[in-house]
Amino acid sequence: MISRRGLMLGSAAAGVLCAMPSAIGQVPASIDTLPPTAPLKRIALSAREMDVRLLGPDKPATRHFCAYDGEPFKIFRFERGTRLAVDFRNELPDPTTVHWHGIRVPYLSDGVAPLTQEVIPPGGTFSYNVPLPDSGFYFFHPHCDETGQVGRGLFALLVVDDPEERKVRFDAECFIVVKDWRLGEDGQWIDMSTDEGAATAGTFGTVRATNGSVIPPRVEVPAYGDVRVRTIVADATRVIDLGTDHEEAALIAVDGQAVLPPAVLDHLPDGIWRMGPAMRADLQVRMPGPGQEVKVFDYRSGEPYLLTTLVAVDKGLKKTAFRPKALPQSTAPMPNLAKPQKLDFLLQVSAGPTIISPALPADDPLSKALVDSLCVGARTHWAISRDSWSTGEALRLPPPLNQLKDGTTYLISCTNVTKHVHPMHLHGHVFRVLSSSKKKGMPQYLADTVIVEPNETVDFAFKATSGNWVFHCHILEHMDTGLMGWFRVT
Structure with a gap:
């Protein structure tokens, strides 16, 4: 396993490239x-349990809710170009890690055991090097026992601001x-996962909520103003169809990356x-x-589910023609589509553990790495092109799906x-969604997760x-x- 010393922020921040031997042998360059x-900003971060009245102020408190810094749905905001030195402490009763979803971190700070670090035991600490090279809307969450810990609330929002983006003015957010x-x-947790759910569409929550509340929020915003509505599906299972009952709305960013040109909803x-x-x-x-009001709905439900109501209040603005606002172009590396290397993958059902990719060489220590049993499910139901991740008692880390070359598209x-x-997520990269065999009218866009x-x-x-x-x-x-x-x- 990779030692904590190999992850220390100081060595990572001292240069743009670090490749060091560790307990798992020579690792790829961590760029x-x-x-x-x-500019460096050091922050302390903790994960711990608390009691929260999820069903309402007059209902029993839910015990063992999980939150970062003891604040449900905490929002962190930093400037683009800042490096975060994150000193994390695990105050949970179980091991955990932190994954910086959508942020292009050096992979040794990606939070995936055993590929990038050991799990952090209860009472343990870990230092993460988190550069913020791109503006946008991101979040972070555990990457071990994710179903259980995220299911009980362990995630936080991360907004990366940029002076150029602030020039695109909005009247409210x-x-x-x-x-x-x-x-x-009784307001207490029931099993986060069921075998039936894991093998089908997932195990859904018993209580729907927005921003932690069973009562959809009502938010006052300026009449005739432009409101930036930033939505995240932090649920473990739910898929939504985001829309409004109002014609003057446009999709301006996906996964933190500008949609250019903006798409009228x-x-x-x-x-x-x-x-x-x-x-x-x-x-x-x-x-x-x-x-007047604008209602934001999930239209995928049997009956449209109200997520939030925007209430227009007079702030002295005058009515003008609606024009979708273009955000600055993404600063993430773009693929070269002239001569890409083609890879094909199937998302499949699997009746049990299966591996067909070539094994790592016997002298590669990752060929002997084991996945912590807390980080995986009990049974195998799925595979990618007949390769399945570790589950149950089959805890040996599978070989890579493919070995790629740095800088190649x-x-x-x-x-x-x-x-x-x-919804498929690729860590450490922003990708361009080019086409869909079903969604013929869909524009190309940048993302880190695609359905x-x-x-x-x-x-x-x-x-x-x-x-x-x-x-x-x-x-x-x-x-x-x-x-x-x-x-x-x-």
Whole structure:
């Protein structure tokens, strides 16, 4: 396993590249995404349990809720170009890690045991080097016992601001956090995962909520103003169709990356944006006159589910023509689509553990690495092209799905041959979604997570960065029961 010493921030921040031997042998180069002169901000971060009244102020408190710094749904904001030195302490009763979802960190700070670090035991500490090279809307969460810990609330939002983006002015900002709870009538947790759910669409919450509340929020914003509505599906299972009852709305960013040109929501297929677990979307909503309302819905439910109501109040603004606002272009590396290397992967059902990729050489210590049993499910239900992740008693780390070259562009065709949707997330990269065999009217866009529907092929491309990077379904039970693999990039 990689030692904590190998992860110490000081050595990572001292230069843009670090490749060191560790307890698992020579690892790929861990490439920093900011120069060593980047401004440094050191923060302390903890994860711990607390009691929260999730069902309402007059209902029993839910015990063993998990939160960072003791604050549910905490929002962190920093400037683009800042390097975070994160001193993390695990105050939970179980091991954990921290994964910086969507942030292009050096892979040794990616938070995936055993590829990048050991699990952090109760009472343990860990130092993460988290450069912030790109503006946008991100979040962070554990990557061990993710179904259980995220299911009980362990995640936080991370907004990276940029002076250039601030020039694109909005009159208000509103966050929508979609997160259900698996609670019994007494307000206490019930099993986060079921075998039936893990083998199908996932185990859904028993209580729907927005921003932690069972009562959809009402937010006052300026009449005739432009509101930036930033939505995240933080749930482990739920897929939503994000939309409004108002014509003047546009999709301006996906997973923190600008949509260029912005897409008027009504011009997208079915007038909605489909989002699965871990996906983020920024909408620009032009408000109507004073006293009027705009409702933001999940239209995927049997009956549209109200997420948030925006209430227009008079702040002296005058009515003007609606024009979607273009955010600055992404600063992430873009794929070179002239001559990409093509890779094909199938998302499949699996009746048990299966591996067909070539094994790592016997002298590669990762060939002997074991995945912590807390980090995986009990059974295998899924695979990527007949390679399944560790589960149950089969805890040996599987070999990589493929070995890639740093700086090379890869075009992945991902085909879902199962009956269920899979939001697929690639760590450490921003990719360009090129096409879908089903969504013919969908524009190309940048993302870190993309939904692949049943019997659909989605093509996306990225420029590979050195490291060991996992690729998995973000319906967490699917990930826990086989639907994860990894790429080695050297």
